[in-house]
Amino acid sequence: MRTARKRTGRRPGNTESRQAILTAARAKFALYGYEGASIRSIAQEAGVDTALIHHFFLSKEGLFAASIHDAIEPERMVEQVLGKRRATRGLGERLARYFMGLWEAPETRDKMRSILRSALSHDRAQKMLRDFVAVEVLGPIAGSTGKSHPEVRAALAASQLIGLALTRYIVELGPIASLDAEQVVACVAxxxxxxxxxxLPESLTEDD
Amino acid sequence: MRTARKRTGRRPGNTESRQAILTAARAKFALYGYEGASIRSIAQEAGVDTALIHHFFLSKEGLFAASIHDAIEPERMVEQVLGKRRATRGLGERLARYFMGLWEAPETRDKMRSILRSALSHDRAQKMLRDFVAVEVLGPIAGSTGKSHPEVRAALAASQLIGLALTRYIVELGPIASLDAEQVVACVAxxxxxxxxxxLPESLTEDD
Known part of the structure; x- marks a missing residue:
């Protein structure tokens, strides 16, 4: 177990409590969906007082947003996908590989599944995931190349990635679920x- | 209102009853999900006896399968996407256009939304939609070209189409939801x- 780093305004042990709350939240979100998971049940599961959850995360929304952050690590994702040389070549492949990695690694797969299932079951959670993806992940990636219509590009990429996660990891559509991760990367990159x-289609670029 | 066509073994009015049941089922599936919608509540909404539902559809599963059929019309879809000349050129565009048409037309949009939401909320409904898509729609389309790995091809197409439906019509991701339907067709075709x-990636074709 890591010792808590000393930070202003945080007692030792806060890092562990925060992580325990996130773990409990993930379990409850996965089991009962965003709406069905109560702060009280999450506190109970984590062995902390509900006040501590409000202290760290303000609200259930804050807690769900933190769960998304915890799983996807947007800064790391953007950095790795853009790469050191910010080359546009291979951008799709790096994006596919990072995204697949989140679902393939045992330590993040449950987190991703919990987030996606919550988002599918509840409009508020859906909106949070949507805005998170647009603003913190695909927006910066699509915006890095200087190409036109970065928001449309980000949304198109999102449509393929979400569909991939659903068919391979949630619905488990046979042929796509049984491919090697690297084969899937090669298909969607x-x-x-x-x-x-x-x-992009001409009709889009004519709007400029 | 259309008059019921005369068919062997069906009393006049059966077509209307069957359609009323499907309409009621769609409303209940959309509101309460696959699991939450009871045969009894559907019968009540349709103004028929539960026995008639069992007579037409055998079970809730049969009723859900009929709802999918009613919305997507797989024979018509396969025929229109393949086209009269069975040309592979333009296949992706025809598939994108038919699929978008299902979501854009007011008379099928609610059906599609009801089906997708049901499938997202319940494993059994998910499996039915998955098998339906694989066997009755994308399988025949991908299999029509004589190319290798038709099941993988069908599953990849499914991943893009499902992701598109989710981002444009369920999650309503801004930039993709506000494009013209034809612009979306041009993007994903x-x-x-x-x-x-x-x-397909070499690693896949090496398995042959």
């Missing part, structure tokens, strides 16, 4: 590359 | 075309 940096 | 008839 050209799609993401085109959405992020390729030409 | 090349993706579907590549999945259905383009080259």
């Amino acid at each position: 050209p799609t993401l590359q085109r959405y992020l940096v390729g030409p | 090349p993706t579907l075309q590549r999945y259905l008839v383009g080259p």
Whole structure:
């Protein structure tokens, strides 16, 4: 177990409590959905007082937002996908690989599943995940290339990634669920590359 | 109102009753999900006896399967997407256009939304939709071209279409929800075309 780092305004042990709350929240969100998981039941599962949850996360919304952050680590994702040289070449492949990695690694797979299931079951959670993805992950990635219509590009990439997560990890559609992760990366990377940096339909670019 | 066509073994009015049951089922599935919608409540809403539902559809599963059929019309879909000349050129575009049409037309949009929401909320409904899509829609389309790995191709196309439906019509991700339908078709058609008839990654074709 890691010792808590000393930070202003935090007692030793706060890091562990915070992590215990996130773990409990993930379990409850996965089991009962966003709406069905109560702060009280999460506190009970984590062995803390509900006041501590409010102290750390303000509200259930704050707690769900923190769960998304905890799983996806947006700064790390954006940095790794953009790469050191900020090359547009291979951008789709790096995005596909990072995203697949989140679902393939045992320590993040449950987190991703919990988030996606919560978002599918509840409008408020859906909106939070949507805004998070747009603002903190795909927005910066699509915006890094200087190409036109970064929001449309980000949304198109999101449509392929969400569909991939659903078919492979939630619905478990046979042929796509049984491929190697690297085979899936190879299949969808050209799609993401085109959405992020390729030409968009003329009717779109005429709007400029 | 259409008059019921005369068919062997069906009393006049059966067509209307059957359609009333499907309409009621759709409303209940949309409101309460697959699990939450009871045969009794559907019968009540349709103004029929529960026995008639069992007579037409056998079970709730049968009723859900009929709802999918009623919305997607798989034979019509396969025929229109393949086209009269069975040309592989434009296949992705025709698939994108038919699929978008299901969601854009007011008379099928609610049906599609009800089906997708039910499938997202319940494993059994999910499995039915999954098998339906694989066997009755995308399987025949991907299998029509003689290309290798039709099941993988169908599943990849499914991942893009489901992701598109989710982001545009359920989550309503801003930039993709506000495009014209034809612009969306133009954006995703090349993706579907590549999945259905383009080259697959070498690692996949090596398995042959």
